[in-house]
Amino acid sequence: MDADWPLSPTPLHLNHGSFGAVPRFALTAQAALRDEMEAAPVRWFAGLPDRIAAARAEIARFLRVAPETLALVPNASGGASVAFAGLPFPHGGEIIVTDHGYGAVTMGAERLARRRHGTVRTVHVPLDAGAEEAASAVIGAITGRTALIIADHLTSPTARFLPVDLIGRVARERGIPFLVDGAHVPALLETPLAGVDCDVWVGNLHKFGCAPRSTGVLVARGPHVQELWPLIDSWGAPLPYPRRFDVQGTLDVTAQLAAPGTLTGIDARWGWAAVRARASELAGSGASVIAAAFTALTGEDHTVRVGMPAGPMRLVRLPGTLGTGPGAPDALRARVLAELSAECAFGQFGGVGYLRLSAHVYNSTADYEEFAERCVPVLTRWAGPVSTRSTPWPAPSPDR
Incomplete structure (x- = not known):
């Protein structure tokens, strides 16, 4: 393993979940892409949208989702920001989050609520709650003002799954947009979105998937897909989702382009x-x-x-x-x-x-x-x- 990872022997590395670790072969592939970019910048950026589209199609196959539902974003929090900007949220609406939520995403929800003079309700889910109890806690908090539900697929602070399948089913029945923060889930689950009905699901490939940072994914389904836009307005604006996310100007997206090879490379080496x-x-x-x-x-x-x-x-x-x-x-x-x-x-x-x-x-x-x-x-x-x-x-x- 030491030959495959650039990690120093000290300190002890017991926290893969926060920032991941990138194997040497993936870093080498990313470096080659950067060299290509710097060798001929005009050629690189002119052809970049097609390369991003090809990469996201490979990533979609790995995650077992349709390519037309997946866009590439900087990270899961960036994907959540896309959802906050695009999903409908009425004046005075209410957002439901749980007390297991990732702080930065909850802060984004609070900012959205302030802009629309709404509120955020934090639902308590006991640490030892099973699927039915956890789902009941969230579903039981829904009111006539609830305009958005946010739940972590796998919680960052408490290292547990939440029953996003059960919550999503009720959210869809009641017509409430549902955002799932799956930051830790890509590659950790073989089929992460199986049975999960939500409007937006976001995840990071640079956590358990070990892709170069920053490589996030956004999977969008339901009636609000075409209301989702990249964080940066660029020349892809006239294009439909997800193609508009493929055009992001002069961003260094070598991490995203190296991600498919990382996922297949780990599978080839260890399975x-x-x-x-x-x-x-x-x-x-x-x-x-x-x-x-x-x-x-x-x-x-x-x-x-x-x-x-x-x-x-x-x-x-x-x-x-x-x-x-x-x-x-x-x-x-x-x-x-x-x-x-x-x-x-x-x-x-x-x-x-x-x-x-x-x-x-x-x-x-x-x-x-x-x-x-x-x-x-x-x-x-x-x-x-x-x-x-x-x-x-x-x-x-x-x-x-």
């Missing part, structure tokens, strides 16, 4: 089914090792009961109040990187702090054993005094 299985096993066993290390020091149960868990992404409960409070997860991430030389993701939910593990094929069991041995004792000290328990730690309170 996507094997990658998913290995990453899921590593994340699961790694979470168990780290949780046990915390338990040995605190006497508390640090395992996390998650409804609809995501295989390659797992949570471990942090001791005490570590990682909680405004800005605390990001501050902890920075401190762990600076002082413990480990790239990690931290989050909080329901007043509890969590370590989020996100594994890929380049990880090994030794990574998690090292973190348990070297980092867990330090994190426990940072948490301060914690009580010793002989009974399991209770599930997070639904009150926020």
Whole structure:
């Protein structure tokens, strides 16, 4: 694996989910595309729309969706911004989000609501809620003013799936536009949009798919497709969706052009089914090792009961109040990187702090054993005094 990835042996890489990692062969392919662009810029940009169209057709086949439904965008958040600008939203309307949502997308929803003098309602979904309970929480919040529903396919802060198939079915029946944030899902699921009825679905190929950054996809279906426009107005404006997204002026889109070869290259080297299985096993066993290390020091149960868990992404409960409070997860991430030389993701939910593990094929069991041995004792000290328990730690309170 070391020969296939440019990752440094230090720090520990336990957070593939945030920014991904790009294999060497993909970086080489992207560099060759950049050389081609710089060698003859006029020829490059004149022929670029056709090359982008060909790339998105290959990506559509990989995601098992129709090419005419897929456009390429910088990232999932950029795709959400396209949806906010294009989907109909009446004056005084209401947007439903969940308390598992990605912060930047929720901020975009709030900005849309402010522009239209509307409101955003945040629905609580218990961390351990199964599909029916989670769907009922969202569906039960719908009112006559609900004009947009947003749900994560796989939640970033809490590493769980949400039942977007069940939510989408009701949204379509009631004529409410539905945006699904699937940032982490491309390549993590073999057929990510199977059974999902939504107006817009966005995802990143540079997360689990390991494509060069930034490569996002937007899949649009339903009555509002032709109301969706690129973030940049360019010469493709007279074209229909998705072709208008193929014309974006002088942007460097070598990452998007290299993405299809990355997806097929990983499949040829390791096989996507094997990658998913290995990453899921590593994340699961790694979470168990780290949780046990915390338990040995605190006497508390640090395992996390998650409804609809995501295989390659797992949570471990942090001791005490570590990682909680405004800005605390990001501050902890920075401190762990600076002082413990480990790239990690931290989050909080329901007043509890969590370590989020996100594994890929380049990880090994030794990574998690090292973190348990070297980092867990330090994190426990940072948490301060914690009580010793002989009974399991209770599930997070639904009150926020």
